[in-house]
Amino acid sequence: MPQIPFAASDAAPGNLLSIVIPARNEEDNVGPLYAGLCAATSNTSMNVEIIFVVDDSTDQTRQRVAALRAQDKRVRLISLTRSFGHQAALLAGLEQARGNAVISMDGDLQHPPALIPDMIAAWRSGAAVVETIRDDTVDAGWGKRIASRSFYRFMNMLSDTPITPGAADFRLLDRKPLNDLLHLRDQRLFLRGMIAWLGYPHASLHYVAGARVAGRSSYSVRKMTVLAVDAITAFSTKPLRVAFYVGAVTSVLTLCYVVLIMYRWSQGQEVQGWTSLMLAVLFLGAAQLMTLGVVGEYIGRIYDQTRGRPRYLILEDGDTAPATEQPAAEVHRVARELPRPIGSLQAQ
Numbered sequence: 001m002p003q004i005p006f007a008a009s010d011a012a013p014g015n016l017l018s019i020v021i022p023a024r025n026e027e028d029n030v031g032p033l034y035a036g037l038c039a040a041t042s043n044t045s046m047n048v049e050i051i052f053v054v055d056d057s058t059d060q061t062r063q064r065v066a067a068l069r070a071q072d073k074r075v076r077l078i079s080l081t082r083s084f085g086h087q088a089a090l091l092a093g094l095e096q097a098r099g100n101a102v103i104s105m106d107g108d109l110q111h112p113p114a115l116i117p118d119m120i121a122a123w124r125s126g127a128a129v130v131e132t133i134r135d136d137t138v139d140a141g142w143g144k145r146i147a148s149r150s151f152y153r154f155m156n157m158l159s160d161t162p163i164t165p166g167a168a169d170f171r172l173l174d175r176k177p178l179n180d181l182l183h184l185r186d187q188r189l190f191l192r193g194m195i196a197w198l199g200y201p202h203a204s205l206h207y208v209a210g211a212r213v214a215g216r217s218s219y220s221v222r223k224m225t226v227l228a229v230d231a232i233t234a235f236s237t238k239p240l241r242v243a244f245y246v247g248a249v250t251s252v253l254t255l256c257y258v259v260l261i262m263y264r265w266s267q268g269q270e271v272q273g274w275t276s277l278m279l280a281v282l283f284l285g286a287a288q289l290m291t292l293g294v295v296g297e298y299i300g301r302i303y304d305q306t307r308g309r310p311r312y313l314i315l316e317d318g319d320t321a322p323a324t325e326q327p328a329a330e331v332h333r334v335a336r337e338l339p340r341p342i343g344s345l346q347a348q
Helices: 027-039 061-071 087-098 113-124 142-158 175-182 191-198 222-233 237-266 274-307 342-347
Strands: 016-023 045-056 073-081 101-104 129-137 167-174 200-209 314-317
Touching: 016 027, 016 061, 016 087, 016 237, 027 045, 027 061, 027 113, 045 061, 045 087, 061 073, 073 087, 087 101, 087 191, 101 113, 113 129, 113 167, 113 200, 129 222, 142 222, 167 175, 167 191, 167 200, 175 191, 191 222, 191 314, 222 274
Parallel strands: 016 045, 016 101, 045 073, 129 200
Antiparallel strands: 073 314, 101 167, 129 167
């Protein structure tokens, strides 16, 4: 593949744009995405680095990025030791980014590179955060559209931190909000909510996501459900209150039923017990299990948070020698030590 030049190499050294791309099984999208980024940034006055974070791909994604790295040193390759998930891979790239402005985007070309010049213009106009809002997705089915709208509506109903409907992980962050984001210690990540929680002034750009160019999405229904639960439990305690309300309503209904039974008994009427008893047992059992499930989700988050494990591990960084040539201790080095101030990373 012939090298396609980026912006002029004589741009100011401190004027650096980092583009972070988590990639899992995107071998056929790496080349077209690289070409699109080259075209989108060719008329900017910024130096550019592109950081591909390979999240334990089973195809040739790593090899395709390594080939780009060999011909263009502004491409960086970061490989994780295993799949830590999309949000963790995105965080890994954000922590390694060195730019004054950092753009994050997916590797499936549904986040259009052509929008990057407008994002840079909004940033230069003073927006610390430039978010993009997906108005529609070309190949999305009605089920996915309904699920997406329902999630944002439900999330904003529960959370005190509003999330813009249609907002995606395609955004630009100024260095200051990025540094603040990296100081947050959440183990279960929902970066959209974390960035919204920071509260920095932002600008919004709208787009229509095209069809996936190649490959299949790694976001299954199960993974999307897990992300939704993490988002809700990370930014709201209202589900715990709902569990309390369910218990309170159940108690009131039970008390009313006891009063009804006593009244019928005082009137000499026979109280039929089988159907009513089974309904009461099933209702109370379901309410208890639901309440335990809600409480368990929050306890699980506390457990994960107190363990303090790193949120990802880096196997290979393209700025260093291949992992197979490094000592074992370096191969398995921790990508982020929690006690260490994150701000030290930008001195690299």
